[in-house]
Structures are given as C-alpha cells and as structure tokens.
Amino acid sequence: MKKTVFLLLLTLFSGMIATNAQKPLKRPLHYVDADSVFYMSKDFTNFRLFPLFVDKDAEFRRPQADKNRFKARQKRWQEKILPTVNIVGGAGDEVGEAQAFGAASAIFEAADLFLHTADAHYMNIVERALYNAVPETFFGLSTVIDRRVAATAMLVASCCTYATDKQGIYVNLYSNSYAHIATKDFDVRIDQVTNMPFLAQVKFRFGGIDAKGQTLTMRFRIPEWVTTDMPLYVNGHDTPYEIINGYAVVKRTWKTNDEVYFILPIDPHFEEHGDSLIMRSGPMLYTFDTLPADAVPEEIVSSEEDEQSQMFFYDVRFSTTAEEKVYTAKPYLLSTDNKRQLWVRKKH
Known part of the structure; x- marks a missing residue:
C-alpha cells in the first residue's frame, strides 16, 4: 500500500484548508485560562489533571499570540510542521515510531496559530493528537522523556477548550467540563455535559446571566471527521447555523438555563x-x-x-x-x- 503517497495527499488537502484562512485577525483571540475550566472526567480526557498523574513535573506552557512572528510561524507550519503530521497527530510511522515529540510540536504550533486565525483546522490537529498520539504515549512503553513531552503537550492543550473575542466564544474541544468565562465584554458560565469521545451526545447549559440576557456569538467546532449534516438544537428547537472557518455559528441573546444540544457522528x-x-x-x-x-x-x-x-x-x-x-x-x-x-x- 502506498501509504506515504496517501498521507501526502491528505496533508496537502489539510494544508489547503489552512491556507484559505491565513490572513491574521485584526485582534488575536484569547484562550480562557486553564484554571477557569474544570474537567469532570477521570480518564485521559481530563486534560488538566491526567497529564500530571503521568508526570508530576510536566511544565505548563501558555500559548502565545505574537503578531510580529505570525508570518514566520505560519511559514514554519506550512513547510515544517504540517507536512510531517500523520493521521494520529504525531509524526513518522504511526505504529513503528514514538509519537510524543511530533504530537507536541503540532499542538504547540497549532495552539499559537489558532489565536491569529480562528481557523478550526488548527484545533482539528490538536484534537487528533489528544485522542491518539498523546495518550498512546501515556499507555505505551514510552521513555520518561517521551512521557514528559506528551504530558506537557496535553497541559498546553488544556487551555484550548474555549477561546474568546469581543463578540463571543469559540468552543474548540468537547470534554465534560465546567467553565467560568469572564471578559471585559461578557460574563457567563457554561456546563459542557458529554462523554466524548466514547458517546456522541454533547450538551451546553448556560448560567450566571442576568435577567436582561447576554448577546453572544457562539462558535461550535465541526470536527474534521464529521462528513454529514450536524443538526443543532437550542432549547429543544432545531436551529439553523452558519458555518465559518469550520465552526457552527449561532448568535442570539442567551439566558440562564438555555441549552445547546447536538450529536456528533461517532459510529465506528x-x-x-x-x-x-x-x-x-x-x-x-x-x-x-x-x-x-x-x-x-x-x-x-x-x-x-x-x-x-x-x-x-x-x-x-x-x-x-x-x-x-x-x-x-x-x-x-x-x-x-x-x-x-x-x-x-x-x-x-
């Protein structure tokens, strides 16, 4: 099987997706601080605590939006990182080579570049690594160095779940969690109730909003592996949405106890x-x-x-x-x- 050729084609296609939205935003996005997101799961989908169980000395590295370095980092992504990213989010042969360093490089760069672009392509790469290459390093017979690198990569990814701009919130990763998201423009609490990636249902419940309500633009990432329509329900009603840069976009005045619900197609x-x-x-x-x-x-x-x-x-x-x-x-x-x-x- 000509696996190398097909991976190259897949990489080129992914690269075209990224290139189409590579003009930097006028104002970079901001990630919701990792300390403001509490993961409820007890397995590897607890991106904040699980890596510290693996290696208590893993170091947190906060993603950075550096406008002066954007072009250089974009070039590095297109020429150095993206061509090496494999189907599990690491690098090299997926079953014959260690994946930790490749996965970490992809996560670090993708997390930074997303802040400049709001392009779901980067979060798709982060998700790919988080559910495959990174935990494989944890559960496998990896070296101490590989495990520390993978643990650090997961800690970095823990701050990518939500991002904000003046208009609202980007939901990047689906994991059972609670978040208090406070900016100069809005203050809201979000319960994300899900057992992804094992079960398909995802529900968001809004809270902490006063009686007047809060007008927000919510963007829910449509994962790269979703190839069919994804109905989205607000308070039980099938709600139309616009797709922008790989996100289902819903703008409305939200109130406490409002709910968003959708099912991701995870059938094997x-x-x-x-x-x-x-x-x-x-x-x-x-x-x-x-x-x-x-x-x-x-x-x-x-x-x-x-x-x-x-x-x-x-x-x-x-x-x-x-x-x-x-x-x-x-x-x-x-x-x-x-x-x-x-x-x-x-x-x-």
Missing part, C-alpha cells in the same frame, strides 16, 4: 485514504493485530466495552482468498505492540 466505520482504509470512531482511530496480506474488511459485527478502560472494542469480519475471519479492533491509544496494524487493505 472505515474511512478511505487512497488505496487504504483506516477505522475510526469519532476522533479515535483503531488498530488490529497484524492481518493477512489479502484481508479485506467486510462488516463490523459487534462491540464490547472494556471494563478497565471503559473504551469500546469492535469485532470486524474480514475476508481473505481462503476464508472469513473475525479480528478485534482496539483503540490506537491502547494498542502499543509494534505488530499492530493501522492501515487496512481496501476492496478493489
């Missing part, structure tokens, strides 16, 4: 990349033990939740020239054996 499926396939469920990618060279996936036949990790494993029926056989797909972040296989043969 195979996705084409040139002559190859990958299996994904939302942002999470899946691997198999080494398959026969002529094995082609036919059907995802069953799923089972692992009691220890609370993640889903899937049984997939493959056909070969000799037989049909079921193989188990497990999350990339839990599959640390070099014999694992991410890329799968496509039926011709």
Whole structure:
C-alpha cells in the first residue's frame, strides 16, 4: 500500500484548508485560562489533571499570540510542521515510531496559530493528537522523556477548550467540563455535559446571566471527521447555523438555563485514504493485530466495552482468498505492540 503517497495527499488537502484562512485577525483571540475550566472526567480526557498523574513535573506552557512572528510561524507550519503530521497527530510511522515529540510540536504550533486565525483546522490537529498520539504515549512503553513531552503537550492543550473575542466564544474541544468565562465584554458560565469521545451526545447549559440576557456569538467546532449534516438544537428547537472557518455559528441573546444540544457522528466505520482504509470512531482511530496480506474488511459485527478502560472494542469480519475471519479492533491509544496494524487493505 502506498501509504506515504496517501498521507501526502491528505496533508496537502489539510494544508489547503489552512491556507484559505491565513490572513491574521485584526485582534488575536484569547484562550480562557486553564484554571477557569474544570474537567469532570477521570480518564485521559481530563486534560488538566491526567497529564500530571503521568508526570508530576510536566511544565505548563501558555500559548502565545505574537503578531510580529505570525508570518514566520505560519511559514514554519506550512513547510515544517504540517507536512510531517500523520493521521494520529504525531509524526513518522504511526505504529513503528514514538509519537510524543511530533504530537507536541503540532499542538504547540497549532495552539499559537489558532489565536491569529480562528481557523478550526488548527484545533482539528490538536484534537487528533489528544485522542491518539498523546495518550498512546501515556499507555505505551514510552521513555520518561517521551512521557514528559506528551504530558506537557496535553497541559498546553488544556487551555484550548474555549477561546474568546469581543463578540463571543469559540468552543474548540468537547470534554465534560465546567467553565467560568469572564471578559471585559461578557460574563457567563457554561456546563459542557458529554462523554466524548466514547458517546456522541454533547450538551451546553448556560448560567450566571442576568435577567436582561447576554448577546453572544457562539462558535461550535465541526470536527474534521464529521462528513454529514450536524443538526443543532437550542432549547429543544432545531436551529439553523452558519458555518465559518469550520465552526457552527449561532448568535442570539442567551439566558440562564438555555441549552445547546447536538450529536456528533461517532459510529465506528472505515474511512478511505487512497488505496487504504483506516477505522475510526469519532476522533479515535483503531488498530488490529497484524492481518493477512489479502484481508479485506467486510462488516463490523459487534462491540464490547472494556471494563478497565471503559473504551469500546469492535469485532470486524474480514475476508481473505481462503476464508472469513473475525479480528478485534482496539483503540490506537491502547494498542502499543509494534505488530499492530493501522492501515487496512481496501476492496478493489
């Protein structure tokens, strides 16, 4: 399989998306301080605490918006970072090489550049690394240095969940959390209720708003893996939205107890990349033990939740020239054996 060629095509396509929105904003965005966002989850989706369990000496690095360096950093992204980012958000061979340093570089640069562009492309890269390359480093047999780099990268990403401008709020990452977002222009509290990336529902509940209400432009990132329409409901009503730079944009006067609800399409499926396939469920990618060279996936036949990790494993029926056989797909972040296989043969 010509994996390198297909990754290059994917990278070029991603690069075109980024290039289309690369004029810097007149005023950079601001991230909501990481100390103002409280993650409710107890697993690796707690971007603030989990990395400190991995390495208590991991250092927090606050993303910076430096207008004087924007062009240089944009050039570095296009020429040095983006061409090396792989499908799991790291760099190099996804199953044969350590991913921590590549993932950290992508997260650091993407987090900074997003402040100048408000382009969802950068947060898509952050999400890709957060749910694949970074936790794989935590759960695998990685070096102390790799684990510290990955932990630092997750700490940096913890401040990317929300960003603000004068008009409102960007929702960049979906994780069970509570946030108090206070700026010179507005003051609001947001409960984000979700079990992403394991379950599809996402709900936002607004609070702390006085009786007059608060006019805000809310932007909800549409992840790169969403390829169908995503209905969005405000207080139970299907609400139209505009898509700008990869965000579903809703402007209205919000009141305490208002709710936004949508379902992200995380049903497991195979996705084409040139002559190859990958299996994904939302942002999470899946691997198999080494398959026969002529094995082609036919059907995802069953799923089972692992009691220890609370993640889903899937049984997939493959056909070969000799037989049909079921193989188990497990999350990339839990599959640390070099014999694992991410890329799968496509039926011709």
